[in-house]
Amino acid sequence: MPASIVAQMAISGALMGLVYALIAYGFQLTYATSKSINFGQGELVMVSAFFSLTLLDLGLSYWLVLPAGLLFGAALGLVVERAGVRLALEQKSEGWILLTIILGLFFFSAAENIWGRDDRPFPTPIPSDSIHVLGVDVTPLELSVAVGVLAVMGLIELLKRRTLLGKAFEAVSVDRDAGELMGISAKRTVMLSYALSGAVAALAGILVSPITTVGPTMASALVLKAFSVAVVAGLDSGFGVVLVGMFLGALETLASFYVGSGWREAPGLVLLILALAVRPTGVFGKAAIRKV
Amino acid sequence: MLLVEDVYAGYGLSEVLLGTSLAVKPGTVVALIGANGAGKTTTMRAISGLIRPARGRVLLDGEPVGGLPASRIARLGLAHAPEGRKVFGTLCVEDNLLLGAYGRLPRFFGFRGRAAADLERVYGLFPRLRERRRQLAGTLSGGEQQMLAIGRALMARPKVMLLDEPSMGLAPVIVQEVFRTIRQLKAEGMTMLLVEQFAKTALEVADYAYVMERGRIAIEGTPAELRRDERLLAAYLG
Structure with a gap:
């Protein structure tokens, strides 16, 4: 087995891993403002992908569907915040865990009823024929995942660091009450974080679907790995999820090739267990994750 | 003008305030001790x-604000430098100050320029903060954090400022410095409600004072009147 083929597989895997990183980043966004995450995040990915597919079927251009899909994801994020998170947080309860799981199940059933149980192809104008870049073969489709993920995460990080709104976001995550005393509405900040998280989930769906197809069950596999990435990287480092996501993606591809395709899911779970046992704050994390 | 009328409040089932009333007139410093x-x-x-x-009821310039979210009350002109300072440790000094003016600055671009005059004013008051403007607030000393908390509150150009225990945990020299600032702000006409454990020092800057006992105002008066009060002398002023 020539080394170049191993490198080839590792790189393909790493590019896919960026999708896990993006979904994990969605967890980080809401955890920062509210110490809560949407356990139904995978269903947001899936429903947004189906919604975008429907728009494509109606004949809309991909480049119009992309922003429409992101807006739809943001709206779903707001629904999750309103229906699943706000009341629980106001009562300082952990009820958001169960509520977001239930909302996820609801979205899952709704998707099955509206779009059916079959996996469907997701058309894209981006070609999937391999091109040769820096000594490896990649498809423009895989590259579009990398570009999309890094561009959006970079943009959000830039907004967080350079704008007053971003600093307010940080302020609320450090100390909600002190943020309120500055005139920053904690409620709106949490809403914004859920909207962003939903949009990021939708982007993950739109980017990954042309490669994997769209189906109601796409959510569970993606979200479990994204969750592993978030736990391994920690819930407060955007840079960390990118590195861990790419690492996990590469590891998966190699595991399924060398050990067998049935072992594809194993590395993520092993990393998750290792992280929880050895370093619950995550490799790049500061805040301890409460094990629930 | 800040008016508090017969307020009951607490945490969950434990009521702490049992009918507190007080008034802070414009341009005065009122001490709350106990x-x-x-x-x-x-x-x-x-x-x-x-x-x-x-x-x-809580009234700010005649407008009832009781029950509004804290962020709304802050934008109506009430700045609160809380107990324990509560600076944003992972942000730099200047970002902390900018957030103090959040309510009246643009959210995305040009906020630094719009806040330049206020930043200058705060840096003039606390030159130490200018030296440390790029430093993370969490790495400041206790005294510097207190200056930052006061400066951050000033950035809002508030109508009324609440200062909760500004001397807590600080060395005596620094406490003197903090009180020098409070006197200077008073001279500039700032309206302040000051909670202090050092009742004596608080009474030196205050125009009027309230003494709290078990969730109610027990005694009130000018500092001169309170100093004549035998009970108070024994209990708080040593």
Whole structure:
């Protein structure tokens, strides 16, 4: 087995891993403002992908569907915040865990009823024929995942660091009450974080679907790995999820090739267990994750 | 003008404030003193909206603000430098100050320019903060953090400022410095409600004072009147 083929597989895997990183980043966004995450995040990915597919079927251009899909994801994020998170947080309860799981199940059933149980192809104008870049073969489709993920995460990080709104976001995550005393509405900040998280989930769906197809069950596999990435990287480092996501993606591809395709899911779970046992704050994390 | 009328408030089932009333007239400094657990900090939190008064009214320039979210009350002109300072440790000094003016600055671009005059004013008041403007607030000393908390509150150009225990945990020299600043702000006409454990020092800057006991105002008067009060002398002024 020539080394170049191993490198080839590792790189393909790493590019896919960026999708896990993006979904994990969605967890980080809401955890920062509210110490809560949407356990139904995978269903947001899936429903947004189906919604975008429907728009494509109606004949809309991909480049119009992309922003429409992101807006739809943001709206779903707001629904999750309103229906699943706000009341629980106001009562300082952990009820958001169960509520977001239930909302996820609801979205899952709704998707099955509206779009059916079959996996469907997701058309894209981006070609999937391999091109040769820096000594490896990649498809423009895989590259579009990398570009999309890094561009959006970079943009959000830039907004967080350079704008007053971003600093307010940080302020609320450090100390909600002190943020309120500055005139920053904690409620709106949490809403914004859920909207962003939903949009990021939708982007993950739109980017990954042309490669994997769209189906109601796409959510569970993606979200479990994204969750592993978030736990391994920690819930407060955007840079960390990118590195861990790419690492996990590469590891998966190699595991399924060398050990067998049935072992594809194993590395993520092993990393998750290792992280929880050895370093619950995550490799790049500061805040301890409460094990629930 | 800040008016607190017969406010009841607390945390969950434990009521701390049992009918507190006080008034802070424009341009005056009012001290709120009393033993630990009397309800001084809770009064401050009920005024700024961090806890919701169960009964009673809070009026800021005649407008009822009781029950509004703290962020709304802050934008109406009430700045609260809370107990324990509560600076944003992972942000730099200047970002902390900018956030103090959040309510009236643009969210995305040009906020630094719009806040330049206010930043200058705060840096003039606390030259130490200018030296450390790029430093993370969490790495400042206790005294510097207190200056930052006061400076951050000033950035809002508030109508009324609440200062909760500004001397807490600070070395005596620094306490003197903090009180020098409070006197200077008073000279500039700032309206302030000051909670202090050092009752003596507080009475030196205050125009009027309230003494709290078990969730109510027990005694009130000018500092001169309070100094003549035998009970008070024994209990708080040593």
